[in-house]
Amino acid sequence: MNDSAPLRRPDRPAVLLIGMPGCGKSTVGKPLAERLNVPFVDPDLLIIAGEGGTVLGDVSENLDREEFLEVETRYNLAVPSEPSVVAPGGSVIYCTPAMERFRTFAVTVWLDVPVEALEPRLGCLKERAVVIAPGATLHDLAAERRPLLEQWADLRIDAADRSPEALVDEIAGRLAE
Numbered sequence: 001m002n003d004s005a006p007l008r009r010p011d012r013p014a015v016l017l018i019g020m021p022g023c024g025k026s027t028v029g030k031p032l033a034e035r036l037n038v039p040f041v042d043p044d045l046l047i048i049a050g051e052g053g054t055v056l057g058d059v060s061e062n063l064d065r066e067e068f069l070e071v072e073t074r075y076n077l078a079v080p081s082e083p084s085v086v087a088p089g090g091s092v093i094y095c096t097p098a099m100e101r102f103r104t105f106a107v108t109v110w111l112d113v114p115v116e117a118l119e120p121r122l123g124c125l126k127e128r129a130v131v132i133a134p135g136a137t138l139h140d141l142a143a144e145r146r147p148l149l150e151q152w153a154d155l156r157i158d159a160a161d162r163s164p165e166a167l168v169d170e171i172a173g174r175l176a177e
């Protein structure tokens with residue numbers, strides 16, 4: 001993470017939201033896109049529409065971890081490199097080719113929410129298709145993902161105990177600096 005580089009650059013017209021499942025990427029992404037007056041893209045919805053099913057779990061149930069990440073990589077690689085706010089599934093950080101490409105046209109913002117705040121927000125992890133090893137806890141997952149989130153993020157936002165509106169204000173403000 002490089003906190004001193006300018007965030008807003010003409011060659012990076014998109015905003016990519018990353019973070020643990022339940023941190024609010026989809027919830028914050030929509031009003032952030034409205035604020036920035038750009039389209040909102042939720043690649044998970046494109047996966048469901050393209051692969052069939054009503055929740056992502058329908059897509060993932062017959063796939064192993066690597067197969068699911070291949071599907072996720074493919075759909076994220078297809079996101080247009082245009083002004084937009086993109087809110088993929090939290091597992092996008094494992095999709096290296098897609099992340100390398102996002103890095104060429106998006107500012108990556110990490111919504112950092114502690115596990116204690118995520119737990120009550122998350123319903124069925126299986127229905128959400130969370131990429132988690134059998135028997136692993138959300139704490140295990142957060143510890144595994146933190147280095148990757150640090151690696152990919154241009155900006156970390158402390159998103160604990162803050163409303164989506166407050167987060168939109170902060171992200172839009174930081175992008176305008």
Ligand SMILES: Nc1ncnc2c1ncn2[C@@H]1O[C@H](COP(=O)(O)OP(=O)(O)O)[C@@H](O)[C@H]1O
Pocket residue numbers: 019020021022023024025026027028087121122162163164167
């Ligand atoms: N800032 C927030 N404060 C309180 N609840 C939130 C906040 N952001 C999201 N939520 C709630 O948490 C749940 C997960 O949000 P979601 O946007 O689906 O997260 P993600 O896309 O990161 O998995 C939803 O029920 C949503 O209403």
Ligand SMILES: O=C(O)C1=C[C@@H](OP(=O)(O)O)[C@@H](O)[C@H](O)C1
Pocket residue numbers: 019020021022025026044056072088089090091092128129130131132
């Ligand atoms: O973090 C994860 O392993 C996942 C989180 C889910 O998305 P959200 O982060 O939007 O909950 C899911 O759709 C994704 O593909 C897998």
Ligand SMILES: [Mg+2]
Pocket residue numbers: 025026027044087088089
């Ligand atoms: Mg989401």
